[in-house]
């Protein structure tokens with residue numbers, strides 16, 4: 001291994017209670033809310049089909065013109081308690097909120113910039129109201145923070161001169177101040193999820209990313225930090241130059257998931273995926289017909305897929321400029337919540353099973369219990385299960401029904417699990433109780449080939 005000053009400061013998964021809670025939460029929601037919600041993807045009469053929160057970039061709007069949107073920031077239908085109730089009903093255990101996205105507009109009254117909610121007709125501390133409302137519902141709050149800040153004159157994409165160096169040094173101090181402000185104003189924050197850290201300017205300042213991780217962990221004991229913040233001595237990001245994960249969990253699975261067969265390496269570390277419901281809209285876009293919009297079942301499958309590989313899943317919501325949610329997102333939350341109420345025990349506190357994936361769906365595991373989450377019932381009416389060597393199935397029951405399900409041993413470490421008598425008409429869950437195999441001898445003979 002090569003010596004590093006700013007590489008991973010820990011090998012292996014964190015094992016403290018705060019990280020266990022992060023892991024057990026499993027299902028989160030993203031809130032992308034900022035000035036970009038006002039134009040909603042349209043500028044000067046032209047609708048752009050790129051990500052709505054990047055409209056300033058697509059339409060090449062100068063920052064001072066873009067920030068004039070603050071005069072229109074007045075979300076009269078914003079109700080933090082209603083947002084928190086919707087999150088509880090969806091069954092999310094945490095919410096990640098964009099405190100400041102690339103545009104530089106702050107949802108909290110930062111004293112380090114004029115681009116905040118204070119200087120809008122609305123005035124109120126939206127972030128503070130959301131932190132309280134979510135926490136009151138027993139929901140953890142995570143802060144999304146974009147290091148790249150299009151509104152700040154000292155931001156630099158690269159460091160090519162002494163002037164760049166001096167400006168960027170001022171920018172890093174400004175960023176430190178905002179992060180300290182967030183950590184001290186909202187001490188119940190459980191996580192910082194950094195974005196906007198891919199530019200050369202950050203890669204050349206790996207030391208600063210290590211300093212931010214340490215500063216926040218000193219200010220908020222137990223807080224978790226995503227790998228995307230981190231660059232090492234050589235500008236290597238997420239995994240340091242020795243291949244060790246930096247931060248507390250990998251945060252590279254944005255709008256994509258690891259393959260359940262080819263990418264099993266991810267089960268060795270903690271990771272969290274995040275996803276959009278349309279193809280690529282994080283912020284509010286007025287026209288969702290411009291790309292495919294995932295159905296609740298397609299969102300659910302991604303949630304289960306992530307948990308089956310020992311990861312978390314964060315489903316994105318882009319609130320409207322008036323502070324309410326679009327009907328499609330309310331329906332999604334309601335639909336996922338209905339499923340979680342019945343079957344959520346296969347998600348919360350669950351992890352990778354170590355069992356070989358089958359076509360009918362995904363496994364998750366909690367202790368000695370293995371859950372079968374069935375998305376694709378087979379014409380054979382038998383769900384094939386292959387247990388690891390030394391493990392046998394004692395019992396199978398339906399979750400949310402408690403009915404026994406017949407299991408037939410078909411070969412060594414192979415079983416047919418019957419489908420429930422009545423087709424649930426939706427993805428359903430069977431809980432397998434397992435135990436270590438008592439005897440190694442059995443009636444099966446391997447072929448001689």
Ligand SMILES: Cc1ccc([C@@H]2N[C@@H](C)[C@@H](O)[C@H]2O)cc1
Nearest residue numbers: 032051053054195196254274282
């Ligand atoms: C190329 C690109 C850069 C940044 C993003 C941001 N990361 C997501 C989590 C959103 O915040 C999106 O704006 C997406 C694509």
